[in-house]
Amino acid sequence: MTLLDFRLADINTIPLNGLTSQVGNTPLLPLRRLTLRPAQGGALKLSPRVKIWIKAEWFNPGGSVKDRPALNIIQNAIADGNLRNGKRLLDSTSGNMGISYATFGAALGIPVTFAIPANASPERLTLLRALGAEIILTDPSEGSDGALLTARQLAAEKPDLYWYANQYGNPANSGAHYLSTGPEIIAQTNGQVTHFIAGLGTSGTLMGTGRYLREKLPNVKIISMQPDASFHGLEGLKHMPTAIKPTIYDESLADTNLTVRTEAAREMTLRLAREEGLFVGISSGAAAVAALQVASQLDEGVVVTVFPDAGYKYLSDKAMWEGK
Numbered sequence: 001m002t003l004l005d006f007r008l009a010d011i012n013t014i015p016l017n018g019l020t021s022q023v024g025n026t027p028l029l030p031l032r033r034l035t036l037r038p039a040q041g042g043a044l045k046l047s048p049r050v051k052i053w054i055k056a057e058w059f060n061p062g063g064s065v066k067d068r069p070a071l072n073i074i075q076n077a078i079a080d081g082n083l084r085n086g087k088r089l090l091d092s093t094s095g096n097m098g099i100s101y102a103t104f105g106a107a108l109g110i111p112v113t114f115a116i117p118a119n120a121s122p123e124r125l126t127l128l129r130a131l132g133a134e135i136i137l138t139d140p141s142e143g144s145d146g147a148l149l150t151a152r153q154l155a156a157e158k159p160d161l162y163w164y165a166n167q168y169g170n171p172a173n174s175g176a177h178y179l180s181t182g183p184e185i186i187a188q189t190n191g192q193v194t195h196f197i198a199g200l201g202t203s204g205t206l207m208g209t210g211r212y213l214r215e216k217l218p219n220v221k222i223i224s225m226q227p228d229a230s231f232h233g234l235e236g237l238k239h240m241p242t243a244i245k246p247t248i249y250d251e252s253l254a255d256t257n258l259t260v261r262t263e264a265a266r267e268m269t270l271r272l273a274r275e276e277g278l279f280v281g282i283s284s285g286a287a288a289v290a291a292l293q294v295a296s297q298l299d300e301g302v303v304v305t306v307f308p309d310a311g312y313k314y315l316s317d318k319a320m321w322e323g324k
């Protein structure tokens with residue numbers, strides 16, 4: 001019996017500990033210097049009674065916020081018997097969800113296959129291959145929707161080979177945030193959070209966290225954030241008006257929706273590294289732009305946003321890091 005056979009045979013009895021026990025409970029860090037100095041040319045003055053906190057999701061073992069939904073989806077699939085007999089987990093991904101699935105897939109002996117746009121950063125594609133994932137590259141001009149349609153079609157064609165995890169429609173995606181991100185933010189702010197902001201990709205982060213916070217604190221403001229145009233450089237985020245709407249997305253949950261320009265997010269990403277020591281990805285830069293915008297309009301408040309991942313997967317974007 002090989003090690004792999006052993007793992008596959010025992011999958012339903014392996015306790016989910018080890019790597020998977022380290023998902024969640026990420027730090028909540030303050031934005032300090034950025035909130036003291038107005039943005040270049042801008043006039044974002046913050047009241048001293050306004051605080052901005054960021055949920056540092058790159059502390060997850062798979063390196064991003066997507067560890068939460070990936071693990072919850074896998075745990076549910078195992079419990080429902082969907083991953084028996086060597087069935088492959090199949091999904092579309094812009095990178096991070098695939099990295100999380102592949103991380104836990106490798107740890108638990110679950111084979112994984114992803115449809116991913118061919119223009120995903122080289123770091124992401126290499127990382128997925130390193131973790132043993134099977135990758136199907138899709139047309140970059142079709143973006144994440146092209147990957148979604150490819151995965152859907154493959155799942156319909158080969159139901160015996162693949163179990164379609166469907167992160168855009170699987171309630172265990174937003175459910176993960178309802179069960180973990182929401183309660184953590186309440187605990188870490190002592191229930192003082194007044195505004196919650198999250199970028200929209202699948203919308204799982206906003207939906208699950210937003211629903212939990214709204215239940216516990218009926219006056220909390222929930223703010224969604226997305227790119228300002230269908231062609232954009234905010235990897236991981238979707239321009240909802242022109243994208244296939246995720247089944248789990250309910251646009252009536254957010255009180256307000258903000259749009260962020262790619263250029264503004266890129267500049268902010270570099271400022272976060274240089275002025276806060278926060279080396280994060282571009283969607284974190286976008287979240288910071290939105291959080292500063294919301295915070296600048298308040299007299300007092302506790303603004304919380306999510307920084308989905310670290311900057312390592314974007315290192316090949318030299319122009320951004322060199323401020324060009």
Ligand code: PMP
Pocket residue numbers: 064066094095096097199200201202203204205206235236237281283284308309
């Ligand atoms: N930022 C990055 C870097 C991501 O990979 C994702 C997930 N696609 C998001 C933001 C958005 O998260 P969600 O899918 O929960 O809306």
